[in-house]
Amino acid sequence: MLRRQAHAATYAPVLFMRLRIQSFLVVILCLCLFAVQAQASGIQDVQGISKAGAPDLALSMIDRFQPASPRALTQWVSWERVRLDILHDHERWADLIKRTKDYPEKLPEDFVLAAQSAVADAYLQSHQPIYALERYRNLIWGYSSSKYRSQWREWRLGVIQAYLALGQLDQALVAWRRFEQDFENLSIKEKILRAELALKTGNPDESIEALKGVEDSRVEPLRQLAVLLSGKKKPKEQAAEADKLAKSATGRAQAQLWWVAARAARQAGQGREEIQYLQKALNTPLTDKPDSVFSLSADQLWNAYRDYGEFLGNSKGLLVGDDAAWLKAATEEKDSLKKLSYLVIVALEGQTPENRAKAHSGLLKHWQESKAGSAFINNLYMHSSYFPSGNYVPEVIRPSLAEYALEKGNSELASELMRGIDQPPEDSDAFDWDLRRARIHILGGHEDLGIDVLYGVLSRHVQFSDMQADRFLQVMFDLQTLKRDKDAIALFTALQPRLASQKQLRELLFWMADSYKSLGQYEQAGYLYLRSALFIDQRGLDPWGQTARFFAAENLAEAGLIDDARTLYQGLYRVAQDENRKVVLRQRLQQLQLQQ
Numbered sequence: 001m002l003r004r005q006a007h008a009a010t011y012a013p014v015l016f017m018r019l020r021i022q023s024f025l026v027v028i029l030c031l032c033l034f035a036v037q038a039q040a041s042g043i044q045d046v047q048g049i050s051k052a053g054a055p056d057l058a059l060s061m062i063d064r065f066q067p068a069s070p071r072a073l074t075q076w077v078s079w080e081r082v083r084l085d086i087l088h089d090h091e092r093w094a095d096l097i098k099r100t101k102d103y104p105e106k107l108p109e110d111f112v113l114a115a116q117s118a119v120a121d122a123y124l125q126s127h128q129p130i131y132a133l134e135r136y137r138n139l140i141w142g143y144s145s146s147k148y149r150s151q152w153r154e155w156r157l158g159v160i161q162a163y164l165a166l167g168q169l170d171q172a173l174v175a176w177r178r179f180e181q182d183f184e185n186l187s188i189k190e191k192i193l194r195a196e197l198a199l200k201t202g203n204p205d206e207s208i209e210a211l212k213g214v215e216d217s218r219v220e221p222l223r224q225l226a227v228l229l230s231g232k233k234k235p236k237e238q239a240a241e242a243d244k245l246a247k248s249a250t251g252r253a254q255a256q257l258w259w260v261a262a263r264a265a266r267q268a269g270q271g272r273e274e275i276q277y278l279q280k281a282l283n284t285p286l287t288d289k290p291d292s293v294f295s296l297s298a299d300q301l302w303n304a305y306r307d308y309g310e311f312l313g314n315s316k317g318l319l320v321g322d323d324a325a326w327l328k329a330a331t332e333e334k335d336s337l338k339k340l341s342y343l344v345i346v347a348l349e350g351q352t353p354e355n356r357a358k359a360h361s362g363l364l365k366h367w368q369e370s371k372a373g374s375a376f377i378n379n380l381y382m383h384s385s386y387f388p389s390g391n392y393v394p395e396v397i398r399p400s401l402a403e404y405a406l407e408k409g410n411s412e413l414a415s416e417l418m419r420g421i422d423q424p425p426e427d428s429d430a431f432d433w434d435l436r437r438a439r440i441h442i443l444g445g446h447e448d449l450g451i452d453v454l455y456g457v458l459s460r461h462v463q464f465s466d467m468q469a470d471r472f473l474q475v476m477f478d479l480q481t482l483k484r485d486k487d488a489i490a491l492f493t494a495l496q497p498r499l500a501s502q503k504q505l506r507e508l509l510f511w512m513a514d515s516y517k518s519l520g521q522y523e524q525a526g527y528l529y530l531r532s533a534l535f536i537d538q539r540g541l542d543p544w545g546q547t548a549r550f551f552a553a554e555n556l557a558e559a560g561l562i563d564d565a566r567t568l569y570q571g572l573y574r575v576a577q578d579e580n581r582k583v584v585l586r587q588r589l590q591q592l593q594l595q596q
Helices: 002-051 055-065 073-089 093-101 109-125 129-142 146-166 169-182 188-200 204-210 219-230 235-248 251-267 271-281 298-316 323-332 336-349 353-369 374-382 398-407 411-418 430-443 447-459 466-481 485-498 502-518 522-534 543-558 562-575 579-595
Strands: none
Touching (some): 002 073, 129 146, 146 188, 188 219, 204 219, 219 251, 235 251, 251 271, 353 374, 398 411, 411 430, 430 447, 485 502, 522 543, 543 579
């Protein structure tokens, strides 16, 4: 018995150690599982943020979460896959290509293949087919084992697309014939590629055959074009059918169908219908990415207008060069398409800059009155060989294009378009025009130009109406956002004597205080906040006054005037009725106590 106890006593520590080791392993396992779950959750959050439209924020989060070195290989690769997906989804081709150039060696093979495939596709999508072709070939030759068969399919399709982009149709056709021999059950994407290849090589019947039984929104424009080119229907009938289908389509497919309708109308000799279809097609924003099948361009509409205008001019005996006669015909014309076509003749071929500007002004006015979209006007002037760059666009058109660029977030282009334009368009309010111009320059990165425009506005107005003051202040807030607070203070000071409204003068003091606060001049900021609070009745206990008093106290505390800050907080506490406000004020008073 004693021996048994002794034996048990001898092994008790061992048993205890085993239990501790097991517990330790369980803890480690739980921590590992937690880490995996946390990472998975983090990845899902980042993916969701990207899909919600904030890719920059998502990429910034990846920079924080991803290990700095691939020594933690599994985590590094997981995050890198997400990074590449985001860059691909948001078409940041240059960033994707650059990122992969600095990869370390000895990464997992499946990740390397996925990354190299993404790079090849990025070259293809960014109009660099020669580099895409090289990458796809390297992948095919470098990974010839049958275990890569599923990747071969993607790579070989990439080779065909690269040949097409290079215009090497014979090589593309040979590559396709081999592809068909090796792979069965073509996907919709592959059938579409086959149909496009058939069209480009002059075989519309093959294109129709390739699309048999395929139901997809991307297919119908291609099918309609193939039928038109095959001659199976009369162009007039084909135009009507494509137009009917376009009315129920959306986005790019809708624009393509109207382009097919326009092409059919042109073949049928229906000049007016061609213009109408092209106008509808060009209501969808064009991109810089060329489409070799549906080659919709702004030049097609300009040329259609011009052809129709010349036809009308001949019937009226108008001579090209007699600008006054063409402009008069446009003024007297009731039919909108005829009016537009007369104006286009002068806009493109007018004898003087003044006459061309008049014609463009007439075009713009007509399009705006007919509620043509901003995208339509932008397409005609920013995607046409008639206007190779913004400098060639008539000044009368540029403000509308600048507004559109600003709306799309391209503030730099907006500012460039407005450079050198000092006079407002006819029938426009000069004050509003100058403020729009100032805002576009400020947001476009040319703040000094915008500030000069604002001083020009001040020099031309001794007094502002309430509405004018509100609009001027909106531009001032843009300056403050960009941290141009010294300039904002100078402009606020110049604006002050031009304001008649006591309410606006009170608000102006508050906004000036904001700028001083941003500059770290807390005593001056506190003084102006307090002036704003007391401005109307010398008490400042209304909602605006209480807010201004609170900010005054904060800034005076920052300036080291603790007793003044305490007095202001205590005064606010005495009149506060909301319990949440009282809590905040108590916290501020406690903080002041700690500062002394």
